[in-house]
Amino acid sequence: MDLPSYFPIWDQLAPAQQELILGGAVRREVKKGAVLHNGDADCTGLLLVRSGQLRACILSEEGREITVYRLFDRDLCLFSASCMLRSAQFELTIQAEKDTRLWAIPAEVYRQVMDQSAPAANYTNEVMAARFSEVMWLIEQIMWRSLDKRVAAFLLEESAIEEAKLLKITHETIANHLGTHREVITRMLRYFQGEGMVKLARGAVEILDEAKLAALRDA
Amino acid sequence: MDLPSYFPIWDQLAPAQQELILGGAVRREVKKGAVLHNGDADCTGLLLVRSGQLRACILSEEGREITVYRLFDRDLCLFSASCMLRSAQFELTIQAEKDTRLWAIPAEVYRQVMDQSAPAANYTNEVMAARFSEVMWLIEQIMWRSLDKRVAAFLLEESAIEEAKLLKITHETIANHLGTHREVITRMLRYFQGEGMVKLARGAVEILDEAKLAALRDA
Numbered sequence: 001m002d003l004p005s006y007f008p009i010w011d012q013l014a015p016a017q018q019e020l021i022l023g024g025a026v027r028r029e030v031k032k033g034a035v036l037h038n039g040d041a042d043c044t045g046l047l048l049v050r051s052g053q054l055r056a057c058i059l060s061e062e063g064r065e066i067t068v069y070r071l072f073d074r075d076l077c078l079f080s081a082s083c084m085l086r087s088a089q090f091e092l093t094i095q096a097e098k099d100t101r102l103w104a105i106p107a108e109v110y111r112q113v114m115d116q117s118a119p120a121a122n123y124t125n126e127v128m129a130a131r132f133s134e135v136m137w138l139i140e141q142i143m144w145r146s147l148d149k150r151v152a153a154f155l156l157e158e159s160a161i162e163e164a165k166l167l168k169i170t171h172e173t174i175a176n177h178l179g180t181h182r183e184v185i186t187r188m189l190r191y192f193q194g195e196g197m198v199k200l201a202r203g204a205v206e207i208l209d210e211a212k213l214a215a216l217r218d219a
Numbered sequence: 220m221d222l223p224s225y226f227p228i229w230d231q232l233a234p235a236q237q238e239l240i241l242g243g244a245v246r247r248e249v250k251k252g253a254v255l256h257n258g259d260a261d262c263t264g265l266l267l268v269r270s271g272q273l274r275a276c277i278l279s280e281e282g283r284e285i286t287v288y289r290l291f292d293r294d295l296c297l298f299s300a301s302c303m304l305r306s307a308q309f310e311l312t313i314q315a316e317k318d319t320r321l322w323a324i325p326a327e328v329y330r331q332v333m334d335q336s337a338p339a340a341n342y343t344n345e346v347m348a349a350r351f352s353e354v355m356w357l358i359e360q361i362m363w364r365s366l367d368k369r370v371a372a373f374l375l376e377e378s379a380i381e382e383a384k385l386l387k388i389t390h391e392t393i394a395n396h397l398g399t400h401r402e403v404i405t406r407m408l409r410y411f412q413g414e415g416m417v418k419l420a421r422g423a424v425e426i427l428d429e430a431k432l433a434a435l436r437d438a
Contacts, residue, residue, distance in 0.1 A: 058355065060363040068358070087349035090356065114341055121340030122333055128347050130306035135354050136277065137309065139287070142361055143398045144279040179362045 003103055006048045006074060012119035024109035030096045036080065037094035043083035044094070045106045049075050052100025053161070057093050057176070066179030068092065069134040072161075078127050081107040084114075142179070150178055151188050152217040155198070155207060165207045174205075222322050225267045225293060231338035243328035249315045255299065256313035262302035263313070264325045268294050271319025272380070276312050276395070285398030287311065288353040291380075297346050300326040303333075361398070369397055370407050371436040374417070374426060384426045393424075 003025055004010040010018065030036060036054070037044040047054070054071040056079065071077050082088035084107040114121045141150055154177060158167050171185045178185070189205060192198045197213050199206040207213065222244055223229040229237065249255060255273070256263040266273070273290040275298065290296050301307035303326040333340045360369055373396060377386050390404045397404070408424060411417045416432050418425040426432065 058359060058362075060359070062363070064363065066358070066362055068355075082348070085345060085348040087345045087352065089349075089352040092355075114337070114344075116337060118333070118335060118337040118340050121337050121344060125333075125340060125344055125347065126304060126306045128344065128351065129301070129304040130308075132347065132351055132354070133306065133308040135351070135358070136287075136311075139285070139354070139358060139361070140277060140279070142358070143277075143285055144281070144283065 002050070003048070006076065006103070007123070009119040009123045013113065013117055017113045017117055017120070020109055020113055021105060024106045026104045027101070028104050029101050030099070032096055032099050034096045035093060036096060037077075037092070039091040039093065040082055040089065042080075043107050044080040045104045046081045046110050047071075047077035047094070048103040048105070049073055049077070050101040050103065052102070053097040054100060055095055055097050055177075057095065058091065059093060064179060064181075065176040066138075067177040068138060069131060070097070076127050078124065078131065081105075081110060083107050084111040147178070147180065147184065148188060148191075149217050149219065151185065151192070152197075152213045154178060155205065156210070156213055156217060159207055159210070165210075167205045167207070168203060169205060170203055221269070222267070225295065225322070226342070228338040228342045232332065232336055236332045236336055236339070239328055239332055240324060243325045245323045246320070247323050248320050249318070251315055251318050253315045254312060255315060256296075256311070258310040258312065259301055259308065261299075262326050263299040264323045265300045265329050266290075266296035266313070267322040267324070268292055268296070269320040269322065271321070272316040273319060274314055274316050274396075276314065277310065278312060283398060283400075284395040285357075286396040287357060288350060289316070295346050297343065297350065300324075300329060302326050303330040366397070366399065366403065367407060367410075368436050368438065370404065370411070371416075371432045373397060374424065375429070375432055375436060378426055378429070384429075386424045386426070387422060388424060389422055 003022065004018070036047065049071050051073055054077060056068045056071070056077070057065050058068060059065050077094060079088065079092050080094050082092070114124055151174065154174060155167065158169065159165060171189065172182045175182045175185045189198060189200055193200050195212070197209045199208055222241065223237070255266065268290050270292055273296060275287045275290070275296070276284050277287060278284050296313060298307065298311050299313050301311070333343055370393065373393060374386065377388065378384060390408060391401045394401045394404045408417060408419055412419050414431070416428045418427055
């Protein structure tokens with residue numbers, strides 16, 4: 001069982017607390033595209049990513065989306081258990097971006113451990129502060145950066161995650177990450193193509209000039 | 220000393236922990252407009268508002284501002300002590316919006332109490348989750364709501380806080396709360412005036428038709 005290795009503070013938990021977590025945790029496997037958690041009425045529990053990739057996003061009433069942060073191997077998804085925090089009043093959707101293997105820990109089990117253990121509660125504080133930092137970064141992006149820079153940054157990030165120049169991603173998906181409309185992304189990518197930065201194909205974007213994209217992102 | 224009344228979990232702290240906090244806490248009084256905390260290099264400590272009003276904002280490199288959340292009587296400002304959280308990596312500015320009386324608790328004192336006390340650490344979790352909720356609300360506002368609705372919402376919020384229809388506030392200040400430019404706010408307020416919702420004067424906005432503003436906000 002690899003679960004203890006996900007908790008930097010595992011050795012600081014009492015044996016009874018460790019048993020509680022081990023007894024409650026369940027292995028899950030989800031397919032790419034699956035929605036694991038949907039809003040704050042849904043108490044999915046803590047999710048620990050063993051392998052794969054998740055994204056946390058918010059949805060507008062009109063069906064628009066924006067990615068708030070992403071979770072990779074060994075990351076802990078806290079807000080899928082936001083029901084255990086009285087003051088967490090927001091709707092977050094968690095979706096698998098790749099086939100993902102994970103551990104799920106019931107919220108009431110983790111809550112019980114946090115109530116007893118200062119190390120567990122402080123570890124949770126650190127995880128929340130890390131997510132807070134990502135959300136503050138997002139606000140800065142939305143407020144102060146123009147969309148061309150955000151699209152350039154997103155393509156380079158995708159390329160780094162996938163370790164590939166050829167990204168199998170639709171304009172719709174890019175729009176849903178960045179909180180905008182497909183048409184806006186299509187227009188922007190055509191401009192990028194005209195500048196020789198990318199080459200467009202059906203359901204794919206190929207990065208041709210990484211340096212030029214990076215220069216745009218950092219301008 | 221009214222400090223214990225600010226901590227819902229005061230009675231769950233050990234006497235030694237209570238003494239640590241009481242020994243470290245300092246009373247401060249700041250004038251309207253004063254900057255109490257400036258970015259994550261600055262470790263001001265926890266701020267407890269006794270009376271007055273603070274705002275937390277982020278600044279762009281070009282000097283634009285946006286208010287992220289506000290703090291009122293009895294609120295705890297956690298991120299002025301973000302140096303005590305390794306994973307809190309963002310720059311927040313805390314400014315007094317009114318003359319404010321507060322308690323300041325050094326970050327290292329609070330850190331020490333949190334390390335020992337699960338109730339203190341879990342209380343901190345709740346405070347952070349509450350701020351997280353406000354920040355998520357802000358992202359939704361920025362992403363999905365048009366500026367006319369945000370200005371209407373802001374004027375009504377100000378009116379509720381001040382318990383007044385005549386708001387002594389400049390267009391510049393409104394722009395700095397909402398993350399936009401003064402010219403944009405001036406144009407919007409003139410439109411509101413044309414619709415009979417407000418009356419503009421030097422350094423002031425008077426709300427004439429609250430129902431119409433509310434209808435715009437909720438449309």
